[in-house]
Amino acid sequence: MRMKPWIFGIALSFLAMPWACVSGASRREGTDGDTTKKDTMTYKVQKSEEEWKTALGDEAYRVLRLKGTERPFTSEFETHWEPGTYVCKGCGQELFSSQTKFDAGCGWPSFYQSIDKSRVREIPDNSHGMNRVEVVCSGCGGHLGHVFTDGYGQPTGLRYCINGVSLGFRKKSE
Numbered sequence: 316m317r318m319k320p321w322i323f324g325i326a327l328s329f330l331a332m333p334w335a336c337v338s339g340a341s342r343r344e345g346t347d348g349d350t351t352k353k354d355t356m357t358y359k360v361q362k363s364e365e366e367w368k369t370a371l372g373d374e375a376y377r378v379l380r381l382k383g384t385e386r387p388f389t390s391e392f393e394t395h396w397e398p399g400t401y402v403c404k405g406c407g408q409e410l411f412s413s414q415t416k417f418d419a420g421c422g423w424p425s426f427y428q429s430i431d432k433s434r435v436r437e438i439p440d441n442s443h444g445m446n447r448v449e450v451v452c453s454g455c456g457g458h459l460g461h462v463f464t465d466g467y468g469q470p471t472g473l474r475y476c477i478n479g480v481s482l483g484f485r486k487k488s489e
């Protein structure tokens with residue numbers, strides 16, 4: 316049975332989508348460091364792998380602790396615009412304000428800056444044949460996502476592309 320051309324078209328555009336966020340990577344400059352090395356930083360919040368698994372659940376554990384990536388357009392926070400603060404799901408540290416969140420259209424919650432530079436660590440990441448900069452929580456070392464310098468996030472020009480499953484949300488109190 317022959318596949319109808321339109322089905323093929325839909326399949327193709329679906330396949331192309333997840334890469335929208337990643338495509339900015341090649342434009343990043345000056346990230347030549349070896350990034351596949353293990354993070355040797357000691358974080359305030361320490362748990363055993365078993366404790367993390369129990370505390371986070373499967374999907375958040377896979378992303379935060381094993382540096383996974385959630386499927387695009389699946390996070391409740393991707394289209395979430397309430398005023399408040401996004402916190403690390405691993406340790407509760409406040410990371411991003413809703414005021415810096417913007418719609419990058421790439422399928423993951425995106426911010427143009429963190430609440431404070433001390434809240435996140437940015438680590439060069441050359442995995443998967445790309446030059447990217449990984450973003451981890453400075454409190455527990457949990458993997459949050461990547462930051463790109465592709466100019467989408469204004470006024471800083473930065474786009475923190477963050478897995479929603481790595482985040483919690485505290486609504487702004489009236």
Ligand SMILES: [Zn+2]
Pocket residue numbers: 403404405406407408452453454455456457
């Ligand atoms: Zn954390």
